Amino acid sequence: MQMEMRSDLIVTRFPPSPTGFLHVGNARTAIFNWLYARRMKGKFVLRIEDTDIERSTRQAIDTIFEALEWLGIDWDEGPYYQTKRLDIYNRYLERLLDSGHAYYCTCSPDEITAMREKAMATGGKPKYDGTCRDKELSKTSGAVIRLKAPLSGTTVVEDVIKGSIMFQNDELDDFILCRSDGIPTYNFAVVIDDMTMQVNTVIRGDDHVMNTPKQILIYKALDCPLPVFGHVPMVLGTDKSRFSKRHGAVSVSAYRDMGYLPDAMLNYLVRLGWSHGDQEFFTRQELIEVFDLEHIGRSAGVFDSEKLLALNADHIRATPAEKLVEPLEPFLKRRGISIEDSDLLVKIIETLHARSKTLDEMAESALFYFADEIEYEEKAAKKFLKPAVLDALQLLLAQFETLQSFSEEILETAFKAVMDQTGLKLGKIAQPVRVALTGKTASPGIFEVTAIIGKDKVISRLQKAIRYIKDRED
């Protein structure tokens, strides 16, 4: 094979077909390709495989772009669209026809089906029988173009992940390169695209291994150097079948909407099927620095949403509160809350930081800070808003009313004073106050909560609690 002087620049690609949302499994192969390109200081190209005109939609394309953008995956070249490259495919088709590596076939779909069924019935392989292979037909409308594939010998896929995989050529048949409507088929378009886009590293899903020998045959017919192939194992659901809707959320956007951080998603998806010793947590930058193809595993992996959730919590915790303001906003807005004071929001986030596994959960937990009126959880009120704490609450209210500053330190001394006066321990006072201020039995620290809610609201919430207790006393 002729080796022209090509640079050793690594070129990878991600070629989604726009027939739906971005599936996490596809996202993972996109991530592998992207990370490898970044790691190798190479190039990552995006290509839209829209030759299935029936099922491809503009909306799907936009959804995929959005999901990639959210994940922080950027591309250096493209997006290319296969439907805009028809003339390029035709040029190579001509070349194959001229060199005798391809031929026109006029067998009808019905005839093909018939020969396939016949072969099945007689125990043979359901392949095209080569009826038109040597007829040297010329172009006619309705004809397809087939590859004149070798009848014997072997084709070996040197896979960087799986090792070498050998196929007998007689298992393959003269598959179609170009459909009767002039649109190239997947296997042909992929090869021409990868070739002309200088893609030299093809990392893709396991489900493509059976296509690879066919594609290699096309490369060879064109006398072109082969790219490096690497087939990554599939993502499975808990029942070990291909990860799909019935297992739960499968689209990247769904996880975005549930309040996952893109870096957590990235981290999880990469770690599913790739490892770096015992390390579990990776920042985006770390991944770019250490990702490699050698440590991609050979076996399929089950998508574990529990682990993703835990990892998301880790990433939330590792993100400074200021950086969470923007991503959190949509989740607040969804609950009718819009924040003009981002300093306040930072303080709020700091109290929820270690307590939230998702942004959605964080927004939900933050609700009491903004409420005009606190609704008590029934059990909480019943357990803590009792006459026995009335004195303490009233004393605390009196303390608060005299306070000029509402800092955590000063608040703490106010609580101390009430503890001394009543002889109650902090826990006995903090819980009723917590219910009064948040409506719940669990919340961030009582001093920070009190400080953030602020004097006016704290006083009115305390007054409401006192009234509540008195009302029930009667």
Next chain:
RNA sequence: GGUCCCAUCGUCUAGUGGUUAGGACGCCGGCCUCUCACGCCGGUAACGGGGGUUCGAAUCCCCCUGGGAUCACCA
């Protein structure tokens, strides 16, 4: 069914002939503590089966079993 791939705790995995088989998620205890979390400490749990090779196999070979992928004018 043909072809191809895969096989370590429930799950993600480390491991590349000699380890008390390690880590993480989950789960179960404990500590911390104003609640809930976080954090910390501890525990639970795995080499699918059978043959080889070898002084010695999770590691190498074969068979079986089990799982998965794919067999289109879809990608």
